[in-house]
Amino acid sequence: MDELAALSLAIFILIATSCVTILIALTRKPKTIAPTLPPGPRKLPILGNLHNLIGPTLPHRRLMELAVEHGPLMQLQLGETSTVVVSSPEIAMEFLQTHDLNFATKPFLPSAATVLYNGRDIAFGPYGDYWRQMRKICVVELLSPKRVRSFGPIRAQEVNELVRSISMVAAGGGHEEAINLSKSLFSITYRITCRTAFGEKAQNQEEAFSPVLEQIMKALGGLNLWDLFPSSNLVRLVSGTERKLKKLHLEADVILEQVLRDHVARRRTERVDGGGVDDHDKDLVDVLLNLSSKNHGLGFSITHLEIKAVILDMILGGSDTSAVTVEWTMSELIKHPRVMEKVQKEVKEMFDGKRTVDEADLDELHYLDMVIKESLRLHPPAPLIAPRECRETTVINGYHIPAKTRIIVNAWAMKRDPRHWNEPTEFYPERFFDTSIDYNGQNFNGQNFKFIPFGAGRRVCPGIQSGMAMVKLLLAKLLYNFDWKLPNENNSLNIDMSEEFGLTVKRKNELFLIPVLRHPQPQ
């Protein structure tokens, strides 16, 4: 073969093999790319990343530190459960707005299920027909603006009673005496929610319920091993959580059952005496009993067990959150005398010369509004929005979020994100002056995820109005009637602001303050 023929043959073979290779490549099935989970710290066997959360730093703060290292969409293995932590408003919007329906359910948490009637409540119940119906009842019947207004006299009476008792301390004996403001706030918000739920005639049950509720709040708060290893019998038995929670559930159930029986008995006698069903729309138990009667047209009837579950939700969800908000706001005001003076001036101008304070007037206290928002920004009672669960595998920001993954939104980190807030750790209420941002994070442009103290999406807190009515009235009255000082000539700049993690994040040390009467006649 001459040289030219050999070259032609080589070129032919080259072209032929290239064609075959291209053909094979084109007909071969595309390679599947392994789904990528969001980044996260290295995991240990069994514990996963639990060791990353153990230590003196509280979980919301530690998760923010980890997010700085691994990004605002981060995956952690917490015991048995794969958990995704969201720490930026942009990504929170993907979860709580764009894909809200896919993340509207709650994971099965054995501890909450034990206390809250196995998911028949609203806050921990799984997404589905039952939850949708109950949530609707909650929004339309239990916490509607009209219902919240109807409980105004209870709030007024309780807050006036508190002002009266503080006045007595302030006026007493010619010497200054500090009061435990934290304790007063927790007991008044508890009494208000209990009275709205149980009515006037359940004072005995109300008193018995308080210590049980306090223990439930403690037991459900913090990192609970049983919730992180839900399938492990060993953890269930050794941790002792199940035993403790079952006991607390029983104690709460006995009291709630008695409240229900008393209501049913009273309704029977009142009906015999000629009272109508509408007449019973007095407290939340009455409202639910009215709805549970078969002829109400709900399409399903609510059982007594479900009424107890929802009532427990209302009291658990409504008491501590409001007290914690007032507790932190007062702490920040003591620390910032400039803001204290300005907000007291506003309240004084509003109340002076009035015999009674109408709750509607409180909406005109715009600076107080900014002060509360700033307090909720720095100290949200729920810094980590209660976990949601992914219903179907989804891709977010290029990462796979497999079905059943737990989602934690670190609202605390988002409210301190320096990309969204100037000097984020400073208490500066004026930053809300022209933002028009509402308590639920809404402004003219829609939902603003950098400020979501009440959560967002289908699971957003239904008690915003009820909670804010308590918070505003309490603060306005405490600021109008008294000046406040730290005991022992303590410098207000050094006020201790340590936090304690739990179902809500409250002050680690209770707030003791000296009240000084501002008017001879408190109102």
Ligand code: HEM
């Ligand atoms: C300052 C007061 C309050 C704060 C800061 C607060 C905060 C929150 C937050 C962050 C959530 C979770 C939302 C989410 O997952 O997106 C929530 C849920 C809830 N809150 Fe509130 N809350 C307050 C007052 C109240 C009150 C007064 C009630 C009732 C009387 C209440 C009842 C509930 C209920 C039932 C849920 C569960 C909603 C669901 O899963 O559909 N809250 N709250």
